[in-house]
Amino acid sequence: MNKKERSYKSFTVTTDYRSVVTITLNVQGRPMNVMDASVMSELSQIVRDLQHRIGCAAVIFRSAKESGFLAGADVGAIADLSCPVEAAKLIDGGQRLFDAIEWLPMPTISVIHGPCLGGGLEWALACDYRIARDNSSTKIGLPEIKLGLIPGWGGTQRLPKLIGLPAALSMILTGKHVSAAEAVKLGLIDRAISPDDWDDDVDVFVDLVLASSPPRRRHAKNAYLGRWIEKTRLGRALVFAATRRRIAAKLQHYPALGAAIRSVRSSYGLRPKGFMTERNEFIDLLATPTCRHLLQLFFARESARSLRSWTDPSAVIHEKLLRKIGVIGAGAMGAGIGQLAANHGYEVVLVEVDEQAADRGRERVTTLVRKWARHKGMSHANESELLDRIRVVTEADAIADADLVIEAIVEKIDVKQNLFRTLDRIMSPETILATNTSSLSVDAMANATGRGRLVAGLHFFNPVHKMELVEVVRAKQTDDATIARLLGFVRAIGKTPVVTADTPGFLVNRVLFPYLGEAVLMVAEGHSIRDLDNQTRSFGMPMGPLELLDQVGLDVAWHVARSLDNIVSGLRPVLDQLQMMVDDGRMGKKSGSGFYRYRNGKRTAEATFPRLKSAPSHAGAADGHEARFVNDSLTTTQRRLLYPMLTESIRCKEQGVVDKCWAIDLAMVLGTGFAPHTGGPLHVVDSIGQHIVHENLRQLQELYGDRFASPRMLVEMAKQNRQFFPKSNPQSNDHAVSTH
Template sequence: MNAQTYESFDVRTDRRGVTTITLDVPGRPMNVFDGSVMKELNDIVRRLQTDLDCKAVVFRSGKESGFLAGADVNAIAAISSPVEAAKLIDEGQRLFNTIDWLTIPTIAVIHGPCLGGGLEWALACDYRIARDNSSTKIGLPEIKLGLIPGWGGTQRLPKLVGLKNALTMILKGTHLSAGEAYKIGLVDQAISPDDWDDAVDEFVEKILISPHSVRSGSKRPVIQRIIEATQVGRSMIIAATKRRIDSKSKQYPALGAALRSVRSSYGIRPKGFMTERNEFIDLLATPTCRHLLQLFFDRESARSLRTWTDQTSIIHEEPIRKVGIIGAGAMGAGIAQLVGYRGYDVVIKEINEAAAEAGRTRVNDLVNQLARHKKMNESTREQLLGRIRIVTEDEPLSDADLVIEAIVEKLDVKRSVFRALDRITTPETIFASNTSSLSVTDMATATQRGNLVAGLHFFNPVHKMELVEVVRAKETNDVTIARLVGFVRGLGKTPIVTADTPGFLVNRVLFPYLGEAVLMVAEGHSVANIDKEVRRFGMPMGPLELLDQVGLDVALHVSRSLESVLSGLCPVVDQLAIMVEDGLIGKKASAGFYWYLNGKKKGVSKISQSMRGAPDAGIGDQYEARFVNEGLTPVQRRLIYPMLAESIRAKQEGVVQENWAIDLAMVLGTGFAPHRGGPLHTVDSFSEHVVHANLNQLQEVFGDRFVPPRLLVDMAKQNLTFFPKSNPQSNDRAVSRG
C-alpha cells in the first residue's frame, strides 16, 4: 500500500500491519469530498480488498481544522440533471458499501467537524473514536440545505444509535460533541485532548488483540431499545414524528423525505438505499433546496472581505484584539459575553459603581448560561470571566482597538460619548455604534476621526442572532470596514455592510410589515389569526409576537426614526404610543399583544381598549377578486407585500448594493421564510408583473403606503428578474426572463 502516491491521501502501513490513511485535501482549509477525493479513496479501498498483510485500517485527517466537512457543496449545486445526481449518489453509496464490507477492522479517528459525507464515511467503518473538545462537531446537516444524507446516512445511523436518536439528528441537522456522540453509541470512545495520541494508539492495539472488546454498546434506555426493536414500536415513533413535521413538510419537503428514508432502513437493505437515493435526487430539483443552497453561498460571500472592500484594504487590515464596550445593559453585556467567548480582551465602561455591579451580575449570568450550554469546566468558565472587566474609569479604554457604544438610543448622548472617547483613546481606535436606527454619520461629527467611525448593529439576543449590520457612515474608509467585517467574522457572525440610512436595512424592511399588522389589529383583525397566517407563510413567528419580543417601547422609538423614509407610519406610531402609554410594552412587562406568565405566552391580551380610533375597519374584503392569485391569502398578502416593496426600495436606493445581501440579511435578521430564499427571490417567484399589479390594487384599497417602487415598475416593463433562474452560484444582476 505504501508504494502508491496520491494527491489528497497519505497511505502508510506500519510493522503491525496497521494501514493509516490520512486525508489532506490540498488548497482547502477543510477537507471535503469532491470527485478527485472520491476517486482516490475508491482506489485505496479497492487495494485494501486484496491486501493480505493489512490487519486494520485507520482513516483520519491530516488537517488540524478537522476530519471532513462533507461533500463539496459547489459540486452539488452544479448538478443540472437527475442523471448527474444519480451518478453522484451511486458513486458514494458504492464506495461506502465497499468500506462497510471490508473484512479487516476499520476505524475512523475523528477530530473537529465530521459532518455530512464525513460522518457517512465514518458510519461505514467498524469503529469510531473522537477527540473530546469543543471543536469536535459530529452530525448530518443536509436538512439545512433542503436535502437528506445520500450516502447511506439514513440507513446506517438508525441501526447504530436507534430510531429516535437518528430521527432527531437527521431532521434537525444537529451537531453532537464527542461526549454526546458517545452517550448514544455513535462513537466508541470520546478521548481527552491531553491523551489523544496515546489513546488512539491504545485503541488500535485493542482492535488488533480483541476487536469485540472495545464496542461502546448502546447507551439508549432499556425501554427505548425494547420499543425500537419491534415493528409496532417503530411504527408508533414514525407516526408521531410524521404528525410533528406535517405542518412544515410542504415548505421543507426534505423532512418527509428523510422520514421515509429512515423508515426504509428497517426493510430490505438494497431497497432502503434505493429509497434514500431517489429521495435525494427528487429533492435536489425543489425550489426549497435551490433557495437554501443559494443562502449557503450567500453566507460564504458575506463572510469574505473581498465582497465588501478592495484588495488594498484587506492587505492593510489589522486584526482587532482588545474591545471596549460602553454600557453593560442587555445589549452591552450580550456583546461582551460573545466577544470574550471568542477570545478577545473586553473592557466595559459604566457610569458609576452601582451600574457596574449590575453589569457584572448580568455578565456573570450570561457566562454561566453559556458555560452550562457548552458544558465548560470551571477553569474555562473562569478564564472567560477573566477576559471581561467592568470598570467606571476611562483609562482601561485607552489602548482598545475598537470601542462599541451600546447605550440609550439618544443621539445627543451617543455624540457626547464619542466626543469623550476621541480624547482618551489612541488615534487608531475604531468607534462603533450599536444603534438600530440613528445616524452614525451624525455621531461621527463629534469626533476628529470620521474615517474610523461606523455602525455595528447586533441583534437581540446577541448570542443567538447570526446577522450583524456593519454600517458605513459618510466618511468611513475601506480599511475600517475591512477590520470590522473581519471582527464580525471572528465572532462567528455574518456581516452585511449597509449604507447609513434610517433603520439601515433590516429594520427598514421589517417595519412596514410590523406596522401593517398593528393597523390590522386596530381594524379588528384577530391577533392570533394574523400571527398564524404569517407562520403558515414560513416565518418563525408572527409580527405581533415579534413586537412583543422586541418590546413595543423599542418598536415605537424605531418607528419614529423611520418616519422620514417610510410612508404611512403616523397611524402606526399613534397606535404603538397608545399601547406603551397603557403599559402594554410586550413580554418584558408580561403583556403586549399577548399576555405572559413567567415568560411563557399564555394567550391574547385584552387590548381592545388600547387600540382606539380603529381606521377603515373591515375594508378591502370586497376587492379580493381583483388581486392576481400568487398563492397567498388576503392576510398574508397584506402583510408580506410591504416587506417585498421595501426590499426593492432598499435596492433602488443603494442601502445594500447586492440583491443576495438583502435576501440573506432578511433571512438571518428576521427569519424571513428561508425556503422562499428571501424577499427578492419571492418577488421573482411571484413575478415582477404580479407583484406590481397587486401592489397597485393594495394601494387603491389601503392607500399610498402600498405604492409600487419605481425599480419594480421598470423591471416589470422590461421583463427583468432579480436573479437568474435556478443557479445558486450565479451573480445577482437583474436579468431578463427571456
C-alpha cells in the same frame, strides 16, 4: 516509524510497525476538507487496494488539517448538478464507496477532530469504530436538511442502526450537530479523547482494537423501551407517527422532512431497497424550489463572510487584526457582545457608569459565561479562564489601548455623540469606534469625532449569542480598511456580516417595520391578533408580527419606528398606536401584557386591544375586491402583511442601502427569520413575478393608500420582464436578468 506508500493528491497512505495503515486526508487549496469528485476517486482507489491487501491489521482514516476531519460533500458540485442522471451518478458513487469501506476485511477506525459533518459522518458511519477529540471544535452531525436535502451516502440507513430510531430522527430532521461527549452518550462514537492526551490515547485505542478488546460502546437504545421500538413494527410506527405530527406544520414548505422520514423508515426493510429509497429521495429533492433557495442562501452566507464581497482587495491585504475589545455599557446587549468576543479569544473590558451598574454587569457576564460553559461542556478551569478574559470596570482609561470600542448604551443620539467625543479624546488614534445602534445616524456620531474614517456601526441582534447576523454600517467617512477590520472581527466571533449604508433602520429594521406596522393597523381595524400571527406562520415565518413585537418590546419598536417616520410611508398611525400602548404600560412580554397577555413569561391569551380613535378603518374594504387581485398563492391577509416587506426590500436595493440582492435576502432570513424556504423577499418577488406583484400593489394602493405604491424599480422590471436572480444557478450573481 511509518512507511509512506503510493502518493496521492489529497491523501497520504502510511503503514506502521503494527501493520496498521493510516489514510490521511488533506485536500489541497481548501481551508477545510470536502468530498469532491477527485477525493472520491482517490479514496475509491485506496479502498480497492485495501480489499486485496494481505497482512493489514487495521485501517485508520483521519485528517491532516487542524481545521477538522471533513466538512461534507462539495456543496458547489451538488448545486451544479444539472439533471437526475448526474445526481444518481454522484449518489451511487458515494454509496458504493462507503459500502466498500464497511465491507473491508480488517477493522476500520475513523479518528475525528473538528467538524465531521454530512458526508464526513457518513464516511465515519461506514467504519467499525469512531473516536473523537473532546473539545469545542468537534462537531458531528448530518446538516443536509438545512439545504433542503437528506443524507444520500447511507446516513439515513446506518445512523438508526447505531444510535436508535428516535435519536437518529432527531439528528437528521434538525441537522444539528453534537459534541464528542454527546456523541459518546448517544453511542455514535466509541471514545471522546481529551486534547491533552490525543496522540497517546489514539494509539492506545488502536492497540485495543488490534487486541480485539475495544471499549464497549454505549447503546442508549438497549433499554427495554428502546429495544421494543427497534425490534417491533408497532414501536417504530408509533415513533414515525409522533414525528410526523410534530413536524406537520413544516412539511408543506420543507419536503426534505418527509423524504427523511421515508428514507429512515426504509432502513428497517431490505438493505438494497433502503439505499435505493435514500438515493431516489435525494434526487427528487434536488429539483424542489426549497432546495434551490436554501442552496442559494448557503452561497449567500459564504459570500457575506468573504471580505472581498464588501471591500477593496488592497484593504483586505493590509487588514490589521483586533485583539483587545472595549464595550461601553454592560446591559443585555453589551454583556452579550463582550461574552461572545471573549468566547473567541479576545481580551474584553466593559465600562459602566458606576460601581452599582458594574456589579450588575458582572452578574450578567458571569451568568452568560456559565450558561455557555454548561452548553459546551467546559471544564471549571476553562470556564474560569474565559471569565478572566472579561473585566467590568468604571474607569474609561482601562480601554485606552483597545483596538475596537463598541458602544451599547441608551438609544439617544445626543448621549451617544457626547460619548464619541469623549472616546475620541482618550483612545489611541487608530482605535475603531463602533456603535450598536439599531436605527440612529452613525454619521452623526462620526461627526462628533476627529476620526470619521474609523467610525462605523456594528448592529448586533438580540439575543446576541443566537442571532447570526451583524449589520456593519458604513458611514460617509468610513474607509475600506476599517470595514475590512470589522468584517474580520465579525467573522472571527462566528457571525455573518452584511454591510449597509447609514440610513434610518439600516436594512433589516427598515424592511421589517412596514410589515409590523401593517399588522398593528389591521389589529386597530378589528382583525384577530391570533389570526394575523397564524397566517404569517403558515407562510413560513418563525413567529407572527404581533408575537414578534411583544418579544422585541413595544417601547423599543416605537423608538425604531419613530426613526423611520420620514422614510417609510404610513407609519404615523402605527406610532400613535404603539405610543398609546406604551403609555398604558403595555410593553409586551417583559411587562406581562402587549398584544398578548403573559404569565411567568408564558403567553396565556390575546389582550384586549384599545383601538385608537384616529386609526384608519378598512374593515371589509377588500370585500368584493378580491377578484381583481392576480393569483400569487397568498391569502388576502398574507398579501397585505407581506407585500410591504417585499416593496421595502426593493426600495433598499433601488436606493443602495445594500447593493447586492443576495445580501438583502440573506439579511432578512438571518435577521428576522423570513421564511427560509422562499429564499428571501426578493426571491419571493421573482417567484410570484414582478408584473403580478406590481398589479397587486396597484389594487392594495387603491384600497389602503399610497404606502402600497410600487417602487420605481419594480415598475421598470415588470415592463422589461426582468428578475433579481437567474433561475438556473444557485451560485450565480444577483444582477437582474431577463426572462426572455
